[in-house]
Amino acid sequence: MPESVSNITAQMPRAKLAGLLLFFLGPAVAIYTLFSIYPLVATMTLSTYTSDPSGARSFVGLANFATLLGDALWSKPFWNAFGNNLIFFAVHMCVQNPVGIALAGLLSLPGLRLKGFYRTVMFLPTMLSVVIVGFSWNLILSPLWGVAAGALKAVGLGSLFAPWLGLESSALVTLSLISVWQFVGIPMMLIYAALLNIPEELIDAARVDGLGHFRIFFHIKLPLVLPTISLVSVLTFVANFNAFDLIYSIKGALAGPNFATDILGTFFYRTFFGNQLQLGNPTMGSAVATVMFLIILVGLCLYLFFVQRRIRRYAF
Amino acid sequence: MRRTFKAALGTEVAALALLAGLASAQAGSLKIESWRNDDADIWNSKIIPAFNKHYPDIKIEFAPSAPKEYNAALNARLDGGTAGDLITCRPFDASLALYQKHQLDAVDGIKGMDNFSDVAKAAWQTDDGKTTFCVPMASVIAGFIYNKEAFAKLGVSEPKTLDEFHAVLEKFKKDGTYVPLVMGTADQWEAATMGFQNVGPDYWKGETGRANLIAGKEKLTDPQYVAAFKEIANWAPYLGSGFQAQTYADSQNLFSLGKGAIYAAGSWDISTFRGQAKFAMGAFPPPQPAGTADCYISDHTDIAMGVNAASKNKEDAKKFLEWLTTPEFATIYANALPGFFPLAKTPVKVDDDVAATMVGWRQTCKSTIRNSYQILSRGTPNLENELWNVSAQVVNGKLTPDAAGKQLQDGLDKWYKPAK
Numbered sequence: 218m219p220e221s222v223s224n225i226t227a228q229m230p231r232a233k234l235a236g237l238l239l240f241f242l243g244p245a246v247a248i249y250t251l252f253s254i255y256p257l258v259a260t261m262t263l264s265t266y267t268s269d270p271s272g273a274r275s276f277v278g279l280a281n282f283a284t285l286l287g288d289a290l291w292s293k294p295f296w297n298a299f300g301n302n303l304i305f306f307a308v309h310m311c312v313q314n315p316v317g318i319a320l321a322g323l324l325s326l327p328g329l330r331l332k333g334f335y336r337t338v339m340f341l342p343t344m345l346s347v348v349i350v351g352f353s354w355n356l357i358l359s360p361l362w363g364v365a366a367g368a369l370k371a372v373g374l375g376s377l378f379a380p381w382l383g384l385e386s387s388a389l390v391t392l393s394l395i396s397v398w399q400f401v402g403i404p405m406m407l408i409y410a411a412l413l414n415i416p417e418e419l420i421d422a423a424r425v426d427g428l429g430h431f432r433i434f435f436h437i438k439l440p441l442v443l444p445t446i447s448l449v450s451v452l453t454f455v456a457n458f459n460a461f462d463l464i465y466s467i468k469g470a471l472a473g474p475n476f477a478t479d480i481l482g483t484f485f486y487r488t489f490f491g492n493q494l495q496l497g498n499p500t501m502g503s504a505v506a507t508v509m510f511l512i513i514l515v516g517l518c519l520y521l522f523f524v525q526r527r528i529r530r531y532a533f
Numbered sequence: 534m535r536r537t538f539k540a541a542l543g544t545e546v547a548a549l550a551l552l553a554g555l556a557s558a559q560a561g562s563l564k565i566e567s568w569r570n571d572d573a574d575i576w577n578s579k580i581i582p583a584f585n586k587h588y589p590d591i592k593i594e595f596a597p598s599a600p601k602e603y604n605a606a607l608n609a610r611l612d613g614g615t616a617g618d619l620i621t622c623r624p625f626d627a628s629l630a631l632y633q634k635h636q637l638d639a640v641d642g643i644k645g646m647d648n649f650s651d652v653a654k655a656a657w658q659t660d661d662g663k664t665t666f667c668v669p670m671a672s673v674i675a676g677f678i679y680n681k682e683a684f685a686k687l688g689v690s691e692p693k694t695l696d697e698f699h700a701v702l703e704k705f706k707k708d709g710t711y712v713p714l715v716m717g718t719a720d721q722w723e724a725a726t727m728g729f730q731n732v733g734p735d736y737w738k739g740e741t742g743r744a745n746l747i748a749g750k751e752k753l754t755d756p757q758y759v760a761a762f763k764e765i766a767n768w769a770p771y772l773g774s775g776f777q778a779q780t781y782a783d784s785q786n787l788f789s790l791g792k793g794a795i796y797a798a799g800s801w802d803i804s805t806f807r808g809q810a811k812f813a814m815g816a817f818p819p820p821q822p823a824g825t826a827d828c829y830i831s832d833h834t835d836i837a838m839g840v841n842a843a844s845k846n847k848e849d850a851k852k853f854l855e856w857l858t859t860p861e862f863a864t865i866y867a868n869a870l871p872g873f874f875p876l877a878k879t880p881v882k883v884d885d886d887v888a889a890t891m892v893g894w895r896q897t898c899k900s901t902i903r904n905s906y907q908i909l910s911r912g913t914p915n916l917e918n919e920l921w922n923v924s925a926q927v928v929n930g931k932l933t934p935d936a937a938g939k940q941l942q943d944g945l946d947k948w949y950k951p952a953k
Contacts, residue, residue: 272634290913290947360775361783383719383777385931469601471918473721474777475926490605493722494623494906495915496630497608 257510264503274500281504295505297476298484301389305480306457308393314449316397317404322434324405325412340402351466354395358382382467385477392478396463404449411445412438444528451520458513461486481509561849562592564617566610568603575869583865584856591849611636611841618844619853622667622837624656625906632659632666637839639664643851645858653876656834656902667837668854671866671873674891675731675831678798678806680791681813683711691817695764698820702771705794713771715793717779724765724924727797730903732819733761734829739901747908749951753941760822762927762934769928777929800891803872807885816890818898832900834876912948919944
């Protein structure tokens with residue numbers, strides 16, 4: 218039996234071990250520090266400054282955060298964006314993940330033909346550029362030349378059609394569903410991979426006990442892939458609270474109508490880079506970015522504390 | 534072995550020297566930052582070659598960004614020291630901020646600057662009007678472009694008053710062949726720029742109202758501003774179905790496909806339509822409200838050019854700016870891009886008939902610029918952004934004209950305290 222790694226390193230002289238660690242970990246740590254940690258710290262630092270018209274910056278402590286959360290001028294759009302973000306996330310959780318699970322369940326059925334084809338087709342939108350997705354859906358849903366109106370009319374539901382992307386009541390949900398359409402391939406693939414990992418013996422045993430596909434899925438497979446589902450959920454959470462591109466490509470930085478589709482990403486963009494006559498405000502923008510980071514951090518901590526700790530993987 | 538190495542070294546040094554020589558030969562090259570990516574062809578095929586006839590040694594590269602991203606991208610490049618030598622200037626505060634940050638040079642010393650009136654220069658001057666930092670290039674005029682064939686078919690003529698305008702719209706609506714008025718609210722800015730700022734100046738008397746607003750003598754809750762909102766609120770029944778989700782590109786396509794009768798236009802649309810529309814077009818200025826005598830048009834100073842203060846080739850950049858002040862440039866620009874009207878004093882002949890019509894309004898109507906552009910969009914909330922939002926909402930029927938005026942004035946009151 219070969220010697221275990223920990224034994225080898227334990228016997229190594231200290232200096233040699235340090236050199237070895239530096240050699241293998243150094244480059245990764247350096248790159249990670251340069252491109253991830255440094256920008257994060259720099260953003261946080263910048264959020265404690267303010268700048269005057271000449272571009273000179275002065276330290277103001279937490280004043281930017283007080284303005285962001287305390288001044289109605291800033292807090293109103295901020296909470297509006299946060300609320301919209303929650304809706305955006307909720308739609309993903311209620312539609313994207315269940316659909317992803319269902320698709321993965323169907324794909325993993327034994328005896329399904331053209332499996333590879335379905336898998337590819339459903340994963341395809343994930344690889345498309347957001348700009349293309351935005352452009353295509355804008356066209357599909359366009360009241361002028363979109364196919365959506367015609368398609369609904371063809372099945373006798375023409376009266377249901379509305380300019381969904383232009384109405385305050387429906388724009389955000391429509392955008393969320395477009396995003397769901399694009400990214401449903403990712404939970405599908407992850408859950409599919411987890412389903413394939415379930416030992417055949419378990420399924421066979423269930424089948425011998427007389428369970429059908431449906432009950433096998435709900436009583437055997439689903440509980441076993443719960444850890445993956447919770448992982449998918451947390452990935453969805455992080456991606457949704459960082460989202461920006463789809464809204465920007467379809468609705469622009471003003472996220473109309475009347476900020477109905479404004480999420481933290483577009484709010485940050487408008488603040489940091491400005492829009493039309495509004496000049497960018499990098500220090501306030503950094504404050505928004507920092508708050509976004511904290512929201513995601515808190516969400517992740519809650520997840521780690523309440524969910525991750527309780528997850529038990531099946532073992533043999 | 535050693536010898537070969539030396540020889541190789543020698544070749545390398547020679548090659549380096551040659552490269553250095555080439556580099557210095559390219560010292561006369563300039564890069565232009567711009568948001569007009571639609572115009573790249575015209576710059577490369579007409580404007581730059583015309584300039585090179587005078588200065589064959591100065592190489593110019595036109596390097597535009599997408600209009601939406603221009604401000605952000607330009608600011609990032611200026612801060613990072615990678616911006617081009619010549620900077621296309623947005624009017625008012627965006628460029629003023631660049632000057633204040635010492636990223637743009639003053640251009641007062643450039644020969645030919647006296648070929649521009651004070652009004653033409655105002656958009657690129659310090660508040661006291663003493664320093665100019667960009668050379669004015671063009672303005673754009675708002676109004677209405679119409680489908681002449683559609684008008685002939687229904688036997689209607691250009692409306693002069695708002696009552697006539699509404700009658701024409703009604704007639705087209707009854708007929709049903711054409712979308713009476715082409716404008717969408719999905720992108721929001723059309724409702725403000727081609728709606729509110731287009732028909733509004735007749736109500737607030739152009740520059741008079743604009744100056745009073747800045748001086749704090751008028752408020753956006755005053756009847757003349759609310760009336761402008763009331764007018765655009767009237768438009769909703771005549772817009773295309775689902776106009777709430779109709780984007781600017783949708784509107785352009787709808788009209789150029791001949792499906793619309795009247796298009797709420799900016800003169801910059803002319804060149805797009807010339808390339809696509811197969812029917813004869815005409816243009817009329819904003820119809821006048823009942824009881825008004827003078828007419829006003831939104832003749833907005835929109836585009837100028839300045840020198841990056843960090844440019845390594847300012848001498849050549851200034852030569853280019855100097856050329857921008859000449860009638861030669863004005864003529865090329867006005868005719869290559871019909872709808873962008875030169876700001877120089879020397880008269881320029883515009884060949885395109887629709888463009889000539891629009892620029893002709895300057896003779897009969899008084900010019901004004903968009904009232905949210907100077908000073909009033911300097912704070913938070915930003916008046917221009919607010920205007921886009923409320924104008925779109927007014928057209929969508931989600932906000933009453935009175936509430937729209939109130940929201941704008943409340944926002945302005947939060948940070949703007951004019952000396953009264």
